[in-house]
Amino acid sequence: MTWNTLILGAGAAGMMCAAHAGGRTLVLDHAKAAGEKIRISGGGRCNFTNMYAGPQNFLSANPHFCKSALSRYTQWDFIDLITRHGIAYHEKTLGQLFCDTSAKEIIAMLRAEMEAARAELWLQTKIVSVAHTGTEFVVEVEKDGLRQTLKAKNLVLATGGKSIPKMGATGLAYDIAHQFGLAVTDTRAGLVPFTFSDGRFTPIAGVAHPVRASANGAQFDEAMLFTHRGLSGPAMLQISSYWQETHSISLNLFPNGDPFEELRTRRQAQGRRNLTTELATLLPSRLVEHLSGIMDLSGNLADQSDSALRSLCDVLQHWELQPSGTEGYRTAEVTLGGIDTNALSSKTMEAKAVPGLYVIGEAVDVTGWLGGFNFQWAWSSGWAAGKAIAGRP
Known part of the structure; x- marks a missing residue:
């Protein structure tokens, strides 16, 4: 024919x-x-x-x-x-x-x-x-x-x-x-979720939050989703196309604001409130609970000096993570x-x-x-x- x-x-x-x-x-x-x-x-x-x-x-x-x-x-x-x-x-x-x-x-x-x-x-x-x-x-x-x-x-x-x-x-x-x-x-x-072999995000699977994701010179401001396997959501799918194995990704959990100025203002008015309580008004509470297990979020706002607040906010705006890999061609x-x-x-x-x-x-x-x-x-x-x-x- x-x-x-x-x-x-x-x-x-x-x-x-x-x-x-x-x-x-x-x-x-x-x-x-x-x-x-x-x-x-x-x-x-x-x-x-x-x-x-x-x-x-x-x-x-x-x-x-x-x-x-x-x-x-x-x-x-x-x-x-x-x-x-x-x-x-x-x-x-x-x-x-x-x-x-x-x-x-x-x-x-x-x-x-x-x-x-x-x-x-x-x-x-x-x-x-x-x-x-x-x-x-x-x-x-x-x-x-x-x-x-x-x-x-x-x-x-x-x-x-x-x-x-x-x-x-x-x-x-x-x-x-x-x-x-x-x-x-x-x-x-490409356009694929990240995986972490240690299952570190399993306790907060289902939590979503807008982030600025960066890798290999590229960055995207979109939503991120924690999963049982790792990280997904539009921001993660986008940045996965630029990520290279063994490299890290950087997450800014406050892509649309200045958390240092916000926390310093709150310290003046509500210094006796717990740092975690105030962070939970800016981030999902389950995410704050997870972060408290990997960084020091103890004490009240009044206990935090400008230097301590700046250091904390720098970490939250430059959270470095190294995925084990991606879910591959399957998804x-x-x-x-x-x-x-x-x-x-x-x-x-x-x-x-x-x-x-x-x-x-x-x-x-x-x-x-x-x-x-x-x-x-x-x-x-x-x-x-x-x-x-x-x-x-």
Whole structure:
């Protein structure tokens, strides 16, 4: 069976590409349904983009690579698309846009766009082998217990990274890239909770608090959640993409105020009150109880000199912690690293050394922050590759 374009992966990037790649396009996926990661994202409402999406929100060995696709297909273009399909949405926080009703609306929209472009979709299809004859790609698949050989002028790798293997993530795109001589950068789990092997935060699991988290020169002001395993919440997921093993993270428990001035003012008016009692009005009481076990919080406010208060506040604003690791790909929202951007055209997403081979979405060494940025990269890179394919003679 001969096609113009075969797209491996019916996720966000793959379906977006199929909607723009022109006729005789076939999308292949091993799953029972298309867009499974879309379906579960954002608590089932899909954080489909971010109003402030730009190159500054992405990590890559080449931070300039993402600029072309992001500037030619922006968040506003995708918002126009969902508006045309009548999908209601809202901003949750920090520019994050979610469906009012269900993430399934985004999947239905992409399927409708594919159908309008006459792109076909084969689900529950296993990729057995991929080859290139010099003039066309040959993909052997297994579907319904039968082997079939598919041929195409163009092949698009849109199978994502290694994150959430229980949903079928395998790193297939990296294997195919190696096969065709494309370099793959080191990969690791990103946007993932931290773990501490000693279980130190188990007694305060469930406590949340806004923090400023810092690691490796990056910082984020968002909520943090203590868990039985360690630390989670948006701030921790964000900073995990910058953290390196054996390094520490720094937490400012007062990202929006000056605790020294607040405590000194209270000392003048309420000096007889316990230091822990006053801290518990500024921090969650269970967190204060935990902190009292690892630092000296004894005595009344009146007992604390300016120097003692400054030292305490410095610790609370620069709480250094060294995680044992992260929860890994099992719960990671994305994979950091991927197919080296040096091997690809930033305008078309085509492999420079293998004409007709395209790589899009999470398979590429472009990783967004938490908050809709990775979906925007899927839309932008999928659109760029699809338009390039449709424009080829």
